[in-house]
Amino acid sequence: MEQSRIIQVTESIFSENERVAKVLRQKFADSGVLVLNLVSSPGSGKTTILERTGTDLKSELNMGVIEGDQQTSNDADRIARTGVAAVQINTMAGCHLDAPMVEKALESFDLDKLDILFIENVGNLVCPAEFDLGEDFRVLALSVTEGEDKPIKYPVMFMSAQVILVNKIDLVPILGFKMDECTGYLKRVNSQATLFELSARSGEGMEHWYQWLRQAVQTKKVGKK
């Protein structure tokens, strides 16, 4: 009779994604390109933030965008209309982007010519948290329409972000949104994140975000081999 034995498995379930993410991180470092993984719920304004950022900064920075959605090229088309190069990934039934998908999309870019690569993830506050895309920063967009307590309801995603953009602040008076309450919840789950309050539609607060971007681009270039 065959003996049964206990086998310990130390390999991570995400080991394949981690392997590819490591390769990507090295590629990005070699090219000195700043890479941002933009995450949020569907409808928080990620694409509008990128459209506005692209339009306002394209004269000073070379940007590229990888768009992730289940279906359509609508978001990549919107970005392309601002004059910024964009490539669309359609995940079909997939609920998040992973490193192998990003690796494939990179074939459309010359990384050495880019200052910033934005990766706009599938709108989803759960699954993208687990998938490293080789990015320098995870940027989470939170719309004021989502309610003050969103951070405490989706702690894992909020914990994983280094930059948080509180968007649609032009709607605060209409909603009666309590910003202090929201930033309180944000600090509870992530005391280290850099916070920006802005409106991609009205332009309010965008300049502080741009200042941060310019600084981050410089820092990444200084670290380039």
Added chain:
Amino acid sequence: MHETGVMMEIVHLAEKHAKKNGATKVIRLVLQIGQLSAVIPEAAKMCYPFVINGTMLEQCKLAIEVVPALGVCKQCDTKYNVVEQEFKCPNCSSDQHEIISGRELKIKELIAM
């Protein structure tokens, strides 16, 4: 469903390690799923029978250990469940904490023959 993809990866990994150890079938699979991970144990159990069909795990019993989301308060060193306490220390109300467990999503061990 999201859990199906993850469970397929887990079964794949289990088969790989069983084969590496010269086994032909897996009879028990023990997973650790943290309270802060992106997988719901109930959903994982639901899709499990479909995912193991035709694999080395066809007769494999699944056991899931749920790992609590524990944090340590940076102000007073109290250990507490951050999900239950909504990231606020029950002792001193500080929100400064360090997560020490709860993010796990892994195969703890498998029994193969």
